[in-house]
Amino acid sequence: MQYGSVPFYNQAISRIALGIIPLSTTDQAKSFEILDTYRALGGNIIDNSKIYGQAKAHLMRAYYEARGEDALIRFDKGCHHHGETRRVTKEAMDEDIRANLEDQGVTYSDFFVLHRDDPSVPVGDIVEWLNEHKEAGRIKAFGGSNWHHSRIQAANEYAREHNLQGFSVSSPNLSLATVNEAMWWETYTVDREARDWYEETQFPLFAWSSAGGGWFAGATSPDVIRVYENEENKARLARTRELAEKRDVTPYQIALAWTLNQPLNIFALVGPDTVEQLQVNMATVNLKLTPEELAYLEFGQGNA
DSSP states (O other), rough: OEEEEEOOOSSSEEEEEESSTEEEEEEEHHHHHHHHHHTTTTTOEEEEEGGOOOHHHHHHHHHHHHHOOOTEEEEEEEEEOOOOOOOOOOHHHHHHHHHHHHHTTSSEEEEESSSOOOTTTHHHHHHHHHHHHHHHTTTEEHHHHHSOOOHHHHHHHHHHHTTTTOEEEEBBBBOOOOOOSOSTTTBBBBBHHHHHHHHOOOOOEEEEETTTGGGTTTOOOOHHHHHHSSSHHHHHHHHHHHHHHTTTTEEEEEEEHHHHTTTSOEEEOOOOOOOHHHHHHHHTTTTOOHHHHHHHHHHHHSSO
């Protein structure tokens, strides 16, 4: 396993972060096997959210009761909008942070990550609210999911000016696959300007749908087709298959490796629903692609 660091957090974090969504809430033994295997292979952080529901949180409560509160680093999200009701508010933040802890039966979240942004809310207010929870010991660090990089930059400028803790992480979408439209309402996929900012600042980026949301694994669900089916992605899929055959891996692994090999402080969120899929994900962290291969996969320039 490869590890990275983030500001305001003193533990190394595995480059592969486990997403909770595919974990079964009805087959606890299967989910525990995936979680145990993930840890045995060097993984140490799990992505969860208040909006994913109590069943997921209660699965983790059972796991922490069995393995200890510190078995995994908690990347807990909240402040997701409810329909048209925006929830980037002090009250919603307090509600979700406390609910994440109560539902999981733990005393703190390592990270609290705002699942959505509301640009109408002054970023300084958000930083102030987060620091209150940090000082109370409910969270250690924080960040934003689906936040534009300019808002994160503004948040950290405010934090520096007011001697407060700033954002530690960002979790937008980044993968080899281009998107026709957002997968979900108000989700954010980084563009070239954002990638340049993340490269220049080396600000930690936790990429969701880090291997193209199933596109490179041959998924044909309506959402995958809606978001990813286009001529550019068809060409990229052909190139991943070509390089995968040459490297004796799968196209999915090539796509995930493309993300992990970007010149960024990058972490990849993955969502396996079997131990076998997890093992493929975890092995990919050691698959190194050259700059020429990265450019070939994305732009078709030269030969891989």
